[in-house]
Amino acid sequence: MTDQDAPAALRFSGIATFMMRPFEPDPNGLDIAIAGVPYDGGVTNRPGARHGPREIRNASSMTRSIHPLTGLDPYALARVGDVGDVPFSAIHDIDAANDDITAFFHRIVSAGAIPLAAGGDHSVSFPILRAVGANRPVGLIHIDAHTDTWDAFHGSKFHHGAPFRRAVEAGVIDPKRTVQIGIRGAQNFTDGWDYSHESGMRVLFMHEVEEIGIDATIAEARRVVGEGPVYLSFDIDALDPVHAPGTGTPEIGGLTTREAQRLVRGLQGLDFVGADLVEVSPPFDHAQITALAGATLMYEILCLLAGRVAARK
Amino acid sequence: MTDQDAPAALRFSGIATFMMRPFEPDPNGLDIAIAGVPYDGGVTNRPGARHGPREIRNASSMTRSIHPLTGLDPYALARVGDVGDVPFSAIHDIDAANDDITAFFHRIVSAGAIPLAAGGDHSVSFPILRAVGANRPVGLIHIDAHTDTWDAFHGSKFHHGAPFRRAVEAGVIDPKRTVQIGIRGAQNFTDGWDYSHESGMRVLFMHEVEEIGIDATIAEARRVVGEGPVYLSFDIDALDPVHAPGTGTPEIGGLTTREAQRLVRGLQGLDFVGADLVEVSPPFDHAQITALAGATLMYEILCLLAGRVAARK
Amino acid sequence: MTDQDAPAALRFSGIATFMMRPFEPDPNGLDIAIAGVPYDGGVTNRPGARHGPREIRNASSMTRSIHPLTGLDPYALARVGDVGDVPFSAIHDIDAANDDITAFFHRIVSAGAIPLAAGGDHSVSFPILRAVGANRPVGLIHIDAHTDTWDAFHGSKFHHGAPFRRAVEAGVIDPKRTVQIGIRGAQNFTDGWDYSHESGMRVLFMHEVEEIGIDATIAEARRVVGEGPVYLSFDIDALDPVHAPGTGTPEIGGLTTREAQRLVRGLQGLDFVGADLVEVSPPFDHAQITALAGATLMYEILCLLAGRVAARK
């Protein structure tokens, strides 16, 4: 148990857990397990995402339970707990770190809980997907400024620009059931863009999202992923830098939080088997803007996951 | 008189008064009295709004006189002065603080001036309305992320989430002539939302504003408040946190300043009897973003009030 | 248990508890109970100390166990836990808040644990002392820029400039066994200075500390409090504002952290029955400077308390 009785609790009080939920290191008994992945060894530019889980926990005290649009209360629908952070055994070894992450999430999945991860840089999505997609490839809704399907950089295959290429190669996601939303910014090479297209992913560049609007984007995302199990990966740099200055590779011209909320809300009813929100880098944040956006979007994602839990029951 | 001759004055120079207006502690002789209410004893989360009046004064030097859309110059239409801050006698006693506020604004109203207040947290709106609505309930246009119609919290009836419930109970606002715009964010209880609806207020949640647009929102607001006297209360957290990080209970997915300007401009011609702009909390601001937004929106509101003064003359 | 195995743990990882200690809501079984008091309803100037406990918890992950000068490991000498924050029932009512604090610390004291509190503003020391000094007045070592022995301000007896006057009146501290260290800054009235002197407290103004040096200050403090039970209250504004910008009433010309460490270390061996570190106000902090200073000084104080525990065993 935490030290906080949520309804009457003061938002600035008590030990900071995700959404003021109890700390439950054992995922058994949980429907949804929120986990921190304080790892940024995969970044290629500005570091700091290792500090993400703590600050998201802190800011998440400002989120509450009953959704203003749907009236849905995820905590009434599902047992939700904070299972703590992935424990690392070899923080300077990217392969070992990946294995630690996979093992931790394998334990969550094995316990029958749906994982909701807070990064950490985007490299953490691949080892999480190794756990979530271990038995069959899953569909992917990927909201980001970058396709993250690049190949090795500086000799490393596991950097934060590569997770979804690795995930296709490992057979843990299905590129035909993958949609990438919000992609933008110049690149020095096109091999990431090319890989996404050639593997069969549907790429909605930001300028296309702007042209067709959020509702059509939702429809397209739902069409691509269809009926099967699906994972949601939200890179905070999908948001415009004014909404998410605290991130490693900011790119102007992104989504507003209002658009992001509308987009996430539009995914209700899909068969979600896991999700992550990554790349919140507190050292570059100010006034907790980014951490609060991350925490509130995690609440919105939690509503998707809780909806899935309720539908299964 | 102030030490600044406005047209030639340098914006960074001189003692900071609201809009570089003269300091006029006596409201007699003024058409519009701008007052600070440096009180944040009613907050339930992050404090700091007590520092709002000073920073809004400071940032307001960057506003000027002739409106770019209408050509209206509020200072040519009305005698406008800075009457200083509410003097408090018992800052740690919320009931006594409320009485001090009411007394100060009663003096303004009695002098025949229209008050424009800079908060302070939102709890200050109720004691102001006790002065403004002393003789009859007034209509209310309330722009905010929260309905502020909750009941007692931690045993207090006068916290910053309750002013408009108290105002209905005290008969100083008419809930049938009340519109609430921009409401959003999850809640742990629905009693505030419920009270607004049950008392007859028109609540436009943010998602509804987004659906119908600002022009339709204006039309709806004008329909609700109709012809009689009306008070405007603008909580800076109606703005998205990127436009107003310096506030106590930020909620992502809010209005942009452009939408807020369009919304306020659309209210020209109503029978305004007072207004406030609240919840600017400088300790959480950066680069004066929030204080400048607050000051510029106060200028826009001032144009509404000056329009009313001119129409009466 | 916490989610952190301290020796191998990463300092940026895991749920933030004080000193990465386990969260133990029940003080029974603890020798030393670290508690947060997220209350700033007693401030007379800048608020924000309510956010102190969370940020001190966060920064305290950077402290470790074995003391570089003494080799003492407080966690080897004493069972130390984080008992969470004082739960408040009526946050806007200063008298009720005081009672909640007293009740929480009474429970700690009754369990036989020595309390170490993280404020909150300095008003919290009086209700803590009501618990710690319930059975007999205790001696007091008070390190601060201000004597905090003022009388009522704005009609309130319990503001953050008055706790030690109240504590004398309530018979929970012995003014003859009280020493105040680091006092400085101009005042509009002298009644606080006068009360300290007239009640028999030994007041070492900052200029006197500078003249005689830290070692003589330690000797004087030890002489004043003598053999009996003693409480240590450390207001972070005793430090110079460059060491503690995040505080409510900063005053230039204060102690350095090096002087503060030397001073606290010099108090080893006294019969400590409790301690607090107060007035860390994160909204005014930057780069976690103040929170880290507070956390590290709490570690130094913990070594005093652990020394006392070991001596008793």
Next chain:
Amino acid sequence: MTDQDAPAALRFSGIATFMMRPFEPDPNGLDIAIAGVPYDGGVTNRPGARHGPREIRNASSMTRSIHPLTGLDPYALARVGDVGDVPFSAIHDIDAANDDITAFFHRIVSAGAIPLAAGGDHSVSFPILRAVGANRPVGLIHIDAHTDTWDAFHGSKFHHGAPFRRAVEAGVIDPKRTVQIGIRGAQNFTDGWDYSHESGMRVLFMHEVEEIGIDATIAEARRVVGEGPVYLSFDIDALDPVHAPGTGTPEIGGLTTREAQRLVRGLQGLDFVGADLVEVSPPFDHAQITALAGATLMYEILCLLAGRVAARK
């Protein structure tokens, strides 16, 4: 040469030049010469734009080469170099500073390179235009919150609110081929607005841009400037203060970076003979938000200039 081999280079590494281009003090041999103008002696409010070139250089490392919408790579189309900063001989004398700027850009123009300048305050546009428009008046696309066609302020004709009035008088721009986009904010006098209108400029106030949309704004801009040589001047305060807090005269209600990117992209194919991006003031920035927006918009402008170079070849 710089110390960076761009494709493999780490974005945080190496000496910061504009867009990680080689430092080429001699413009001969360049198609496009990027230059810094670290001058803010013309401001009337907040200073600091003198620090703009350095911070834009620093942030520009995060831009890359291949455009996500067009696939155009400006560095493949044109030889682009960083020619350093204008060397000033008399920084406290605004007339002398203007002459130094004109001389520096005259050298660039004479070498056959198209200049792309990073300010500095907006006063620098006039001396640049004296070089660019020396032989004939050029058209102007001016994106800004202010018309900058005011007359003397405090006796100075060369302050940052006057460059385009001076440029008309000097015959270096053609007011009939001038469009001003994004103008907003109240003014104490209307003589700037009046001058723009009376001289034949097309002024699109922000509220008109909002009404007609970005695509119609582009069409109107293209109509006004027509076929001849044209200069693009982008004042970062055209952006909303949340996108550009680091500037001297922020004005709420501005363009988003997404709108600005769309607007600039829509100008491809015009006969550009030079461009500037001005008024980035790092002391008021946070988290490099403004510098990154400025650098990325300079990349977009560079694509326009490179398109022009390619078309000429």
Next chain:
Amino acid sequence: MTDQDAPAALRFSGIATFMMRPFEPDPNGLDIAIAGVPYDGGVTNRPGARHGPREIRNASSMTRSIHPLTGLDPYALARVGDVGDVPFSAIHDIDAANDDITAFFHRIVSAGAIPLAAGGDHSVSFPILRAVGANRPVGLIHIDAHTDTWDAFHGSKFHHGAPFRRAVEAGVIDPKRTVQIGIRGAQNFTDGWDYSHESGMRVLFMHEVEEIGIDATIAEARRVVGEGPVYLSFDIDALDPVHAPGTGTPEIGGLTTREAQRLVRGLQGLDFVGADLVEVSPPFDHAQITALAGATLMYEILCLLAGRVAARK
């Protein structure tokens, strides 16, 4: 009168004047006239000191009246008022700005008041001294990291590194009665150091101050200036950058505020005819550290001036 009754006033409340004193634009009737000089046209590096007077006014609310060491209350000894800021007529013309400053201070001196100025950059000291020393050269105690006796820079004789060379040339200070304290930092030329020495000034480099200590420094300063009229000029960059980050030319290894307070206090009893505190540059400050140090040192200087007023009466 101001809107603040100082003893009961809340420090965060009311229109910000220097030390919460009444705004008195007419110096007649005052013993001490505190004036702002919002000018930074003389800087050679980072600007922003134009914003100094406003932020010092704001921070000065945290100072109070009765001195902790001497018990002296300057407001009981002398009539002290805030006379506002120097009004400038030609802010971009350094010679005209100097004349405006001299005229303003001439009015103060003529009224029989002692001026205490808040800069602005250090160039303002020369035009102030033209007023204060108009009738005879005065002695000078100059506390600074730099001698400010350099010759023309970039063709300007009036930049902020030259005021005391100009003052010697103009015969308004006596170099034989001038002491410079705290000088440090490397230089590209030695002509400033040389001029100070050759003109007869006593220069105490920081390393000498460190060697001999503050008390000997005080004695030396008193010896140099002797019995006659003396002016005190305190450049905030005399303080170490941790105490004064908000300044234009920071230099590590400076005075602490404790040393500065001790130094200023040691000058009581001299025949002060004026003083200034300059180079507070708020855009580079954080957490109001520098503004608070500046305001508190102005309070200490005010005690010197008030002592002089009392002695004359």
Next chain:
Amino acid sequence: MTDQDAPAALRFSGIATFMMRPFEPDPNGLDIAIAGVPYDGGVTNRPGARHGPREIRNASSMTRSIHPLTGLDPYALARVGDVGDVPFSAIHDIDAANDDITAFFHRIVSAGAIPLAAGGDHSVSFPILRAVGANRPVGLIHIDAHTDTWDAFHGSKFHHGAPFRRAVEAGVIDPKRTVQIGIRGAQNFTDGWDYSHESGMRVLFMHEVEEIGIDATIAEARRVVGEGPVYLSFDIDALDPVHAPGTGTPEIGGLTTREAQRLVRGLQGLDFVGADLVEVSPPFDHAQITALAGATLMYEILCLLAGRVAARK
């Protein structure tokens, strides 16, 4: 050549190189080669030191040439150039990164230049020492809060707490000629302290430095390293966090910049063969405090190196 003619150059102008020196990628012909090592893959807590070289370059423009105490001008004594940053080929592989660093510095040493490195985290000292000490072990003056002689952490031997243990093992430093100054802060294990002592290093804990003073510390350092070749490694966290908030493992109670300057100046005349200044982490800095301290201490170290160059000539 750079674009800056140093004496007349404006400090805020031009492309930022170390100390405004020319960029000279080829070390041949240089006496002293200043190099950046933008690597922080070895940190165990807060990252960000990869951004150190750029920010130190930027801040170093504020340093100048002629020393205020000695009159020595290092640029007159030695040919000094900025050789750029170490180019990395495999940034995510700590062993490969170490090899890249060694190769880069081997090139400098082979060219006959003395290297002065700007980190990067402290792990970079070992690969630099592999180049500098390749032919014989060198003495070491190590100024730091931590001994950095720990063994493997999380399985890595090359993290930033281990470089000097590795250097002893590799025979590139002589532990008997090694002195560590400023060590402080608690630890969870003592194996680093133990290794230093057992290998024969002289460890001056901060409390010992405080007891004996800086002059005795200098004498002791000179005694330990004696006559032979010596390397100086300055970890910015040797400074107190108020002087160096921008670092990865801050520890209160450290050196002031004044003490650090005195300490470094006292080492003049030793046979320096290289030096580094590490652990400046700009994302945690504010107001450039840490970068400026780092740059100015590098200037002081440069004076030591230039003195050595002059002595050899």
